[in-house]
Amino acid sequence: MTERTGHDEERTFAALAPVRGGGFARTWWGRAWLKALEDAALDGQQVKVGRRLARAGAVGAVSVRPGRVTAVVQDRDGTGHRADVLLQELSGEHWDRLLDMAVERAGHVAALLDREMPPHLVEDAATAGVELLPGLGDLEAECDCGAWDHCGHTAALCYQVARLLDQDPFVLLLMRGRTERALLDELHVRGTVSAAGGEEAMNDLRSSLADSHRDGVDAAEAFAAGEVLPPLPEPPPLPMEPGLPPSLDAETTPAPGLDPTALEFLAAQTALEAHRLLAEALHPGHEQQPLGDELPFHQDVVRLAAGAPGTSIAERLGDGSGRGREGLALAVRAWRYGGAAGLAVLDEEWHVPAESLARARAAVETAWEEGERPSLRSAHNRWTVVGGSAQLRLGRDGRWWPYRKERGRWAPAGPAAHDPATALAAVAGGPDI
Structure with missing residues (x-):
């Protein structure tokens, strides 16, 4: 439930129920919010404390207003602390750029009305010099516990805000300085037809903005507005490194047979493989290359073991590989020296023509x-x-x-x-x- 006060300048969200398993952010923009916290926090242990507090439902009602979110967070002993997270508001010039760009992209507005944050909206905004999502160091912390960096209370608030952002990206725009109603009104006033045409489709979209900002855009109207949409963008650049999978660190006892450490490892290896495949896909001429064969099971076990941290996971893989632990250790060395070709030389003895x-x-x-x-x-x-x-x-x-x-x-x-x-x-x- 959300209460609105002060002409929509502040929104108050009731306390959310505890999280029973799963991550805190389901959407890409919610995960980007958490990445800004986790990358900048100097004390990773405090981030874990905050995640546990948020998971346990220790965050009270969250007040969201331009430049700030506030909530009372309770410690395990019941002591409440006021926690604030600050985010720089966009300047008037930045809002002008963002709104001018949005009226030229009917699809961006339609997505926001459907409670979605399209990646191209963020990319187009960045091209216009406007950073919508927070980056490294953008989330400032204030807490009456006296911590000067993110403590468990402000970290817990950030995790709770990620859940709110999942439900409604207008929460982020409010923190950046504009209420939902004000944004839609300004878009309606600024709405003009692009030089490419599409007057009728744009009028239909403006009518949707004026009549209702809750019900989204009718599918037929969105399809008709396709004439005023920009062409598809160029493929995105390759990220510098693979994405980080969500942490499965939780106080809840895992179900029988479930190993969180092993799942985290598999998720991380999947991210690495996805990054490799994306790098290949973005390489010039990739579309002309034949599809590669998937690794057989016995090779894929070795690949996983080669990236396993410590020894516990590698030992478990060795037990299921049919090689035994010593045999898997030799196979891992062969893989690290030469991948599948190095492993084949280890395993094969063949007659040379x-x-x-x-x-x-x-x-x-x-x-x-x-x-x-x-x-x-x-x-x-x-x-x-x-x-x-x-x-x-x-x-x-x-x-x-x-x-x-x-x-x-x-x-x-x-x-x-x-x-x-x-x-x-x-x-x-x-x-x-």
Whole structure:
């Protein structure tokens, strides 16, 4: 329930129920709000405390007004603290730019009426020099507990605001300095037809703004307004790093068989893989490349284990990989040196065709000066130093992989090389075998 006071200059939201599982932000703009908090907080532990307080329903009614949100947050002992989070209001010049841009983009207005924050609205606003969403350091904290940075109380308020933003992006616009009614009135006054035409569609949209700002835009009207929409934008730039999945750190005891640490790890690995795929998709000429095959299960287990933090997850993957823990450790080393190709050399022993074998022998003979060549015994694609603990393995692509004997097992010792002497030097220290 929302109360409105002071000609819509302030909105008060009743306290929300405790959160039972799941994250705090379902929308991309709610997650962006939380990222501004989590990236800037100097004490990550206080952020976790705030998340737990918000999850437990310790945040009271939230007052939202231009430049500030306020609530009373209760500690576990019942002590209440007034917490405020401040966000810089947009200047009059910034609002003029934003409104001028919005009247030219009927789709942006229609999305806001439907309680959505379209990414292109934020991108177009940024192009016009207006930052709608908070960035690093934009959320300032004030709390009567005396903390000078974000404490558990202001962090809890931020998590609660993320839930409110999920429901209504106009909450963010109010914090930036404009009420919903004032925005719609100004859009109606400014509404003009673009040079591209579409008078009738634009009039229909203006009529929707004047008559009702709660019911959204009729689908037929939105379709008719398509003539005044801009062309599709260029593909977005590749993010500098993968996104951060939500934390599953909670006081609630996980259900039997559910491992939050493992789920967080899988989510993080999924984000990494998504970032890699996006990088490939944005590369020029990607649409001309054939689709790659998915990794088989036994390789994907190794890929996951190679990115696992600590040992507990890797050990669990080893138990289910069919390799055992020691075997998985060797496979992880092979993967880190050469991905799927490095793993194939670890697992495969294959017969080298006569033509490929001749090329391999020629490469071995020319790699060292006369009298410096080590004595190598070949078996299929594996060339072992006689009387030593070094081995070369020939990959199907013609590259040489160095191996070293460790505790009776051959272990990957470095990345592949096109020259056998270079590969052997990585494991045996050069020609002096």
